[in-house]
Amino acid sequence: MSSSVFIYGASGYIGLGVALGMRRAGYRVYGMIRNEKHSATLIQNEIEPIVASSFEDVEQIADILASCSIIIDAVGFNEKLSPKILETALRTGNKRTNDGKISHYAPLFVFTSGIMTYGDTSATGRRPVDEVIKPKPQPTKPRAGASASDVTNLKEREDFENRVLASSCASLKTTVIRPGFVYGGQGGFVADLFYTEPLVIQGRRDMRWSWVHVDDLAEGYVAVVRAPRSVVDGELYNLAAPNDNPTYEELRTAMAKAQGRKEKIEYKAADGDAPSRWDTDSIINPAKAMNELGWRPRHVGFVEEIDTYYKAWAAHKAAQSAAK
Numbered sequence: 444m445s446s447s448v449f450i451y452g453a454s455g456y457i458g459l460g461v462a463l464g465m466r467r468a469g470y471r472v473y474g475m476i477r478n479e480k481h482s483a484t485l486i487q488n489e490i491e492p493i494v495a496s497s498f499e500d501v502e503q504i505a506d507i508l509a510s511c512s513i514i515i516d517a518v519g520f521n522e523k524l525s526p527k528i529l530e531t532a533l534r535t536g537n538k539r540t541n542d543g544k545i546s547h548y549a550p551l552f553v554f555t556s557g558i559m560t561y562g563d564t565s566a567t568g569r570r571p572v573d574e575v576i577k578p579k580p581q582p583t584k585p586r587a588g589a590s591a592s593d594v595t596n597l598k599e600r601e602d603f604e605n606r607v608l609a610s611s612c613a614s615l616k617t618t619v620i621r622p623g624f625v626y627g628g629q630g631g632f633v634a635d636l637f638y639t640e641p642l643v644i645q646g647r648r649d650m651r652w653s654w655v656h657v658d659d660l661a662e663g664y665v666a667v668v669r670a671p672r673s674v675v676d677g678e679l680y681n682l683a684a685p686n687d688n689p690t691y692e693e694l695r696t697a698m699a700k701a702q703g704r705k706e707k708i709e710y711k712a713a714d715g716d717a718p719s720r721w722d723t724d725s726i727i728n729p730a731k732a733m734n735e736l737g738w739r740p741r742h743v744g745f746v747e748e749i750d751t752y753y754k755a756w757a758a759h760k761a762a763q764s765a766a767k
Contacts, residue, residue, distance in 0.1 A: 446470055446471070446511075446512045446513060447470065447471040447472070447473065447510055447511040447512065447513070448462075448465045448470045448471070448472045448473065448511060448512075448513040448514075448515065448668070449473045449475065449493075449504075449507065449508055449511040449513070449514045449515070450462050450465070450472065450473065450474050450475065450515045450517055451475050451498055451514075451515065451516045451517060451518050451528055452475070452476075452498075452516070452517040452518035452519070453472075453473075453474025453475060453476055453481075453485060453490060453492070453517065454474070454476040454478070454481035454484070454485070455517060455518070455519075456625065456628075456629065456630075456631040456632070456657070457517050457519075457555060457622065457625060457631070457657070457660065458474070458515075458517030458518070459474075459484070459485075460625075460628065460657035460658065460660060460661045461515060461517055461660070461661050461664045462474050462485070462488070462490050462517075463488055463490075463661060464658065464660075464661025464662055464664060464665050465513075465661070465664070465665060465668075466488065466489050466490055467661075467665075468665045468669070470513070470668075471491070472489070472490045472491065473490070473491050473492075473493050473507055473511065474490045474491065474492055474493065475492075475493045475495060475498060475504065476492055476493070476494055476495075477494070477495060477496065477497065477498065478494070479494050482494060493507065498518065498524055498527070498528060499524070499527050501531050501534075505535075505538075508531065508532075508535045509535055509538050509539055511535075511550060512548075512550050512551065513550060513551050513553070513668045514532045514535065514550055514551070514552045514553070515552075515553045515555070515664065516528050516529075516532075516552070516553065516554045516555055517555045518555070519555055519556075519557070520556060520557075520599070520600040520603055522596065522599055522603075525554070525603055526603070526606075529552070529554070529606070529607060529610060532550070532552040532615055533610060533612075533614065533615050535550060535615075536549050536550055536552075536612075536614035536615035537614045539614070540613060540614045542614065543612065543613030543614045544613075546613035546614070549612075549613060549614055549615055549616050549672070550615060550616070551615075551616045551617070551618065551667075551668060551672060551675070551676075552607070552610075552615055552616065552617045552618070553617075553618045553619075553620060553664065553667060553668070554603075554604065554607045554617070554618070554619045554620070555620055555622065556600060556604050556619055556620065556621045556622075557600075557621055557622060558621050558622070558623050558624070558652070558653060558681070558683070558725045558727050559580070559597055559725055560578045560580055560597055560600050560601050560604065560621060561576070561578045561579070561580070561621075561725055561727070562578055562579040562580045562581045562597070562723065563579070563581060563723035563724060563725075564723070564724045564725055564726050564727070565650075565723065565724040567726075569651075569726065570726075571653065571685075571688075571726040571727050571728035572726065572727055572728060573681065573727070573728040573730065573731060574621075574678075574679045574680065574681055574731055578597075578601050580597030580598045580600070580601050581597065581723065604619045604679065607619055608677050608678075608679065611676050611677040616672045616675070616676040616677075617676065617677060618667055618675045618676070618677075618678055618679070618680070619678075619679040619680070620663070620664065620667065620679075620680050620682055621679065621680070621681050621682065621727065622655055622660050622663075622682050622683065623652065623653035623654050623655040623681075623682065623683025623684070623687075623725075623727060624652045624653065624654050624655070624683075624725075625654070625655055625656075625657050625660055626654055626655075626656060626657065626745045626752055627656040627657040627658060627742070627752055627755070628657050628658075628755055628759075629755065629756065629759035630752065630755065630756035630759065631657075634752075634756045637694075637695060637698050638698065638702060638753070638756065638757075641709070642695065642699055642704060642706055642707075642708050642709065643708070643709045643710075643711060644691065644692060644695060644708055644709070644710050644711070645710075645711045645712070645713055645714070646711075646712070646713030646722040647691065647713070647722050648690065648691055648692035648710065649690045649691070649692065650690065650691045650722060650723060650724050651688040651689065651690055651691070651724050651725075651726055652688060652691075652724070652725045652726070653681075653683035653684070653687065653688050653725060653726050653727045654683060654684060654687045654688065654689075654744070654745045655682055655683045655684050655687070655740060656684070656740065656741075656742035656745075658741075658742070659682075659684065659740035659741060659742055660682055662738065662740075662741075663680070663682040663732055663736075663738050663740075666732065666736040666737060666738040667680060667732075667736060669736075670735070670736050674735060674736075675736075680729075680731055680732045680736070681727040681728060681729045681731065681732065682729055682732055682738070683727050683729050683740075684729070684740040684742065684744065685728075685729060685730075685733075685740075687740075687744045687745060688726050689744075689745065689746045692708070693746060694745070694746060695708060696708065697746045697749045698749060698753065700749075701749045701750045701752075701753035702753055
């Protein structure tokens with residue numbers, strides 16, 4: 444591949460995974476980060492770091508962005524930052540296409556959302572929801588001690604997804620990806636949370652979420668950017684492994700066993716301080732990506748290889764501690 448990819452948030456869990464996948468696919472990859480300490484990791488993996496004090500530092504990256512045919516926002520939704528990243532992509536597209544006059548040079552902009560946008564999918568029973576199901580995002584409340592800014596407004600995220608897709612034009616092609624909960628490698632926020640918090644199940648124990656390995660997710664992004672623009676422009680894709688949706692109780696039990704924890708799970712009733720999103724099902728159908736893009740997740744499942752994933756997470760945390 445001679446094309447170049449620009450990734451916002453390339454040091455994050457999903458962002459780094461996607462950057463590695465793009466590089467494996469042969470793309471030249473620029474990774475925008477806000478901390479110099481992540482540069483070495485990117486360079487070691489053949490990714491060119493772009494260090495900026497803020498993702499809004501447009502002047503610093505204007506020329507590099509203009510050289511890229513693919514722009515990926517892997518930061519996740521932020522009500523202040525996300526619109527600015529999209530506006531920067533639109534300006535870049537106008538620059539590349541001479542304000543849309545030569546539309547075949549239009550870059551592809553990919554926004555990373557998430558399956559919690561759907562809200563509670565339990566209304567469909569165990570039947571996973573696909574991209575034509577209109578989301579019903581639920582309000583979320585911060586846990587004790589958290590500020591309102593720590594909580595993603597899922598209705599605003601849905602609105603921004605629609606804005607991204609509606610921004611498709613002669614100067615910019617757009618796609619939205621909703622990943623399932625991500626696992627593997629260094630682990631994401633769920634691993635950090637569940638391996639360190641008390642072994643307590645509060646509220647429902649039978650809720651289910653769709654999961655996807657970080658490498659399979661990266662291959663999904665590669666499948667999107669490799670596809671003809673006429674296929675992916677203005678489209679939304681669910682990316683999660685089919686049938687990988689263990690119950691919350693199964694998940695916490697397997698993680699505790701892999702960790703060697705001896706205490707028993709404590710069960711508590713839900714209370715008003717627990718965010719509603721933790722008491723809902725989020726099961727998605729990835730058939731669209733599989734049928735249209737040929738995407739095929741290869742890992743057998745989170746719980747099935749939990750010992751491997753715990754060791755990887757623990758080794759990453761140990762290396763972080765040693766580096767301090």
